[in-house]
Amino acid sequence: MRRFTRPVLVLPSLKDREPAQKPKTFTGHWTNPDVRGALLAMQGWVCAYCGVDLEQHAFDVEHFRPKGNVTDDPGHEGYWWLAYEFSNYLLSCTACNQKQKIDKFPLLPGGVRATAATRDQVKTELRALIDPAADPVEDLIEIDTSDKLARLRPKPGITPSQEAAVKETIRMLRLNRSLRILRGRLRALERAVGAADNNAVDRLRIRACRHRSHSLAYYQLLASLAPDQAPETAAERDWLIKKLVRALAQAAKILDNGGDENDERQCAELVWAAAVLLSLGAPVDAALSSANLEAEKLLVQDFAAGL
Ligand SMILES: [Zn+2]
Structure with a gap:
């Protein structure tokens, strides 16, 4: 798990969607390309x-606070008012979302669960689940x-309460029990x-990028070897842009x-992901131009203008 910085966005699919009361069924606006792109x-x-x-691995847009009901609190009607709230979404593999997390949202002892009537209290309800888009993950968890x-x-x-939440x-999420997760983490470590043994700081820096899988292993070793060498946000974003542009070039070829x-x-x-990064000031258009993706660049600019 790594810390991610959530962009503040009004996405077209989610605009003015907050329900006035709990709907009978939820419409899956969160599966739309603008939402998934923003999370990418x-x-x-x-x-x-x-x-x-x-x-x-197959993945879902996961509701951090479950929208329909809460396993840990059968009397609660779920955080339905957050069903279309971007700040309540994360991308997670289907195993984490559908097999482990499902509708669980435990609180620490003494925590008071927010309801629709007390919705302002979600921030103080003493959740027992670390939020990778809000908590300083690297200060809380280590390998x-x-x-x-x-x-x-x-x-x-x-x-003690942070420790309880980490545990x-x-x-x-079975982060220390699932063979699939342990194998990947062990390989990365x-x-x-x-x-680290070869003093290959550059290699550690590249792999410590939070947008790469199991990057905590590299981040942690880098921190012990050269604490001032952690990759900067801009460098991590540049790596992501390169990956995104490569994916867009391949997608364009396939669609052609x-x-x-x-x-x-x-x-x-992919276009939405690039548009979100562009709207945050990242040099996406230059990367698209250098990959000769001029049509995609116009589309990205157009989408970004609507954000
Ligand atoms: Zn997962």
């Missing part, structure tokens, strides 16, 4: 919870590098240790050769 721009292709590569399974643990020195997050509806949808997500 925030995270890259990385599961917000377990850190796996989302190019290799135990001496553990043969590379398990996660709370960082020493954090408060509950790890337990609930072995590579990071190899790079007659892609299907799903390909078009994925291409639209």
